[in-house]
Amino acid sequence: MLEIFMAKSITGPWERLNRKFNETIKKFIPSGLLKMLKTKQLIELELGKNANQPMIVLRAKIKDFDKLTVEPQKALDILNNMLLDVCPFVRNNYGFIDRYTSDGFSALFTNKDQAMRAAMEIHNRSLTTHQRFGVKNKGVSMCCAVHGDDVFVGTIGEDQRMDCVIFGRASGVINRMMNLASRLGVDVIISSTALPPTASYVRRLGNLLSCGSVFEAYDIDTHPAWPATVEKFQEATEELDNKNYYGARRYLNAIQDMDPNDPVTKSYIDVTERYITKCEAELEKASLNVFLHDAHLLQLLENYCINDRCAEDIYLWKKISKEYNHLENPIDRKKLAREISKDFVEKDGKFSVQISESLRRFILKRTNDSEFIPPRDFFKELHQEVRLNINATINQFKRTEECKVVFMARITKET
Numbered sequence: 001m002l003e004i005f006m007a008k009s010i011t012g013p014w015e016r017l018n019r020k021f022n023e024t025i026k027k028f029i030p031s032g033l034l035k036m037l038k039t040k041q042l043i044e045l046e047l048g049k050n051a052n053q054p055m056i057v058l059r060a061k062i063k064d065f066d067k068l069t070v071e072p073q074k075a076l077d078i079l080n081n082m083l084l085d086v087c088p089f090v091r092n093n094y095g096f097i098d099r100y101t102s103d104g105f106s107a108l109f110t111n112k113d114q115a116m117r118a119a120m121e122i123h124n125r126s127l128t129t130h131q132r133f134g135v136k137n138k139g140v141s142m143c144c145a146v147h148g149d150d151v152f153v154g155t156i157g158e159d160q161r162m163d164c165v166i167f168g169r170a171s172g173v174i175n176r177m178m179n180l181a182s183r184l185g186v187d188v189i190i191s192s193t194a195l196p197p198t199a200s201y202v203r204r205l206g207n208l209l210s211c212g213s214v215f216e217a218y219d220i221d222t223h224p225a226w227p228a229t230v231e232k233f234q235e236a237t238e239e240l241d242n243k244n245y246y247g248a249r250r251y252l253n254a255i256q257d258m259d260p261n262d263p264v265t266k267s268y269i270d271v272t273e274r275y276i277t278k279c280e281a282e283l284e285k286a287s288l289n290v291f292l293h294d295a296h297l298l299q300l301l302e303n304y305c306i307n308d309r310c311a312e313d314i315y316l317w318k319k320i321s322k323e324y325n326h327l328e329n330p331i332d333r334k335k336l337a338r339e340i341s342k343d344f345v346e347k348d349g350k351f352s353v354q355i356s357e358s359l360r361r362f363i364l365k366r367t368n369d370s371e372f373i374p375p376r377d378f379f380k381e382l383h384q385e386v387r388l389n390i391n392a393t394i395n396q397f398k399r400t401e402e403c404k405v406v407f408m409a410r411i412t413k414e415t
Helices: 002-028 031-036 072-086 088-092 112-132 169-184 226-241 245-258 263-285 288-292 295-304 309-326 330-345 357-367 380-397 401-414
Strands: 050-062 096-100 104-109 142-158 161-167 188-191 202-209 212-217
Touching: 050 072, 050 112, 050 169, 072 088, 072 112, 088 096, 088 112, 096 161, 104 112, 112 142, 112 188, 112 212, 142 169, 161 169, 169 188, 169 202, 169 263, 188 202, 202 226, 226 245, 226 263, 245 263, 245 401, 263 401, 288 295, 288 380, 295 309, 295 380, 295 401, 309 330, 309 380, 330 357, 357 380
Parallel strands: 142 188
Antiparallel strands: 050 104, 050 142, 096 104, 142 161, 188 212, 202 212
């Protein structure tokens, strides 16, 4: 009996201590992470243990936390109070917190709907949490980024200290999404790989990252005007994806008229104005060669000149530049030179162009000489005069929106 009593008196406190120890350890290494690593007990963890599986990553951070002008103790209290308020939403939506940072945390989920719901709840809760902190003239709230990808988790460190970290693409993308959200003033940003099929109250921000399209999730009570602007916003982001900043500006200005306080629209308008200003400055300086040697611009110029004499000049320029100047056989050159003379130089030619009379007589005389073999630079002067004719039209063409749009796409592609 004494032995039983002694055993109970020893094992009872030991079990409570062991349970307390395990509960404390779980606060540092979540059970969800151990489950990913297919590890039941902490003592089974070893350096280099890893796992790779599709997950939804949620990153949450306090906006501009590093800019708060408070004492370190006050900043710590703000962070801990915020985390105390919002972290239960992760567990309530069947996720687990992977890591805390100096301004927030990251969490992992297996379900898109639950991850998105958690992000919205975290942000909405943070809007009320900050009110009791007494931070003067500074609202404190959390923004969230949500991304779906293959998540590679592994243990790193050495024999005295180990940690579990997320490696690879998912980690980099979620950080870039968070930076993008900060720049645009977005509260909840979601990649296309994490967006639930049935999601409502979201709007597409564009193909802004390597992960493809990203979206902003919003609360209808906070932004009641946004549902009416979603279609225009979609059109604007598609124009931005295609580098058509003129088209995007039209939609964005219409959206701003409907909701002047939309931060993303303001950011996009600033971007479009910068690109448009740069484009128009570059377009003004662009030489004739830019238009003649860019297939898209040249085709657009031909369409612009379709019923104009300039169309004949362009046709002749192409005939000389792209055909005659590349002929090696003298007989072939003689034959094409005669065709060019007949069609473009003779007074009654099918495509007669406007050139000096002296040049016209010179070309006719030489091409009508049966013994004459034209050299490769025979049409050099004609080529130059035709270029001058085309150049006279270019300045008018530069003012068209079609030209500006195509030229802008060219500039942005180069840069």
